Amino acid sequence: MNHPHSNENPGKIGDFTVRPLDPTSDAELVHGWVTHPKAAFWLMGGAKLQDVEREYMAIAAHPHHEAFIGLHDGEPAFLIERYDPTEVELKGLYEAEPGDVGMHFLVAPSGTPIHGFTRAVITAVMRFLFADPSVRRVVVEPDVTNSAVQALNKAVGFEVVREITKPEKTALLSACTREQFEAATGGTDR
Template structure:
């Protein structure tokens, strides 16, 4: 488990990230991915069994991993890490050595905490860059998801172009380790990268 101290703007204990268990976490994930606020996750009509199967398949895939993010010891967000040379972006861009793809989903809540989602993406990026082999993070959010574009920009992502995926029109964006370190000063990251 990776422990990441809480970034500024969010008060409580700390963030931690642990591997997702597709069986024991399926019920929780089902409530998150089918919530109206999670429309861009594209699982609105998924049944519990669909979510369990999807994450069992992801867990069995050598090119993908999923994690549950904890805040104050409680599940608060989902992280998916993938190899874009083999998943999600195959044929849509030329992958470089050290590229890693990422998706994240903050658990929907009726009582949002100001700055929380930005703190989550900061923690996720710090987590990804803990691996010295990772040189650049690649994302492909829906072009209509302007909220996540703003969050991505805040941690150093630079959009390259729109790409057509089977399920959506996406904004292909990249963030190098250096761009992240420039966008989010070390003190704000709360971690040593």
């Protein structure tokens, strides 16, 4: 996939948009992303196509979990999962606050990496989440050994709360309020 840089707007990586993930038509695309070696922390390395379709069918049917495809200049480039952390992933594992939303994101593997792209993606993901006025805080639980995503989280305003033990990993529970995000990135406005 080729992402030419625009000369008219130096420093801008491109336009990001988000659409709902379709478990049937997007399964093949997403399968290639989640089984890529760079997606090891997604814990789906050995998944078959039907496993991915089944996983996202279950998310689509879940009342507290949603999945989206993020587009970069109109091309699929990242995956977002938004969930209610009091019902999914973190239920009973942390001190919930009103307006909390949980998030996972995964950038598609690329043969031609763009400097700053992943940080631009997480910023776009956070803008997308905070576009909902009921969201006051984003909560994440990356693997304690995933230092790359921890650095990205910190760059957009996340603060570590504490380590938590989940069935599949030891995670670094982290949270970011709307105010922390705005302070770290210069605001939620584009």
